[in-house]
Amino acid sequence: KLQEKPKDSGKVTxxxxxxxxxxxxxxxxxxxxxxxxxxxxxxxxxxxQSAAPASLPxxxxxxxxxxxxxxxxxxxxxxxxMSTLEKSKLDWETFKEEEGIVEExxxxxxxxxxxxxxxxxxxxxDHRQFEIERDIRLSRMKP
Numbered sequence: 733k734l735q736e737k738p739k740d741s742g743k744v745t746x747x748x749x750x751x752x753x754x755x756x757x758x759x760x761x762x763x764x765x766x767x768x769x770x771x772x773x774x775x776x777x778x779x780x781q782s783a784a785p786a787s788l789p790x791x792x793x794x795x796x797x798x799x800x801x802x803x804x805x806x807x808x809x810x811x812x813x814m815s816t817l818e819k820s821k822l823d824w825e826t827f828k829e830e831e832g833i834v835e836e837x838x839x840x841x842x843x844x845x846x847x848x849x850x851x852x853x854x855x856x857x858d859h860r861q862f863e864i865e866r867d868i869r870l871s872r873m874k875p
Contacts, residue, residue: 742764742765742766743762743763743764743765744762744763744764744765744773744774745760745761745762746760746761746762746763746769746770746773747759747760747761748761748812749811749812750811750812750813750814751811751812751813751814752813752814752819756811757814757819757822759822
């Protein structure tokens with residue numbers, strides 16, 4: 733299920749409901765109203781709203797089973813499943829926001845003590861060492 737809450741600052745709040753381990757998990761995301769995701773969300777909302785009145789029969793007040801089944805299909809649609817990795821990412825993002833450590837983590841990871849910087853450094857060193865060893869091997873092969 734998706735819900736929209738328009739904001740004054742040009743932001744759109746999108747709420748998605750997922751099924752994770754038999755529980756219902758709601759993910760709320762705030763995106764810019766001009767973004768691609770917001771536009772697709774608004775289009776989907778318009779389709780749902782325009783399809784609902786069209787599915788109701790108007791001929792002599794008799795309900796058609798096909799109209800009712802399509803309406804029930806929309807209501808009883810299965811929720812999207814959420815993987816363990818997605819749930820862990822969501823929990824981590826929520827924790828960072830609750831604790832107010834988003835900026836602190838960004839500053840720490842940007843410095844030389846950050847994990848990403850260390851991994852990049854080690855990859856560069858490994859690549860240089862490989863090139864040196866390759867050049868030595870090639871120089872020995874030529875007569």
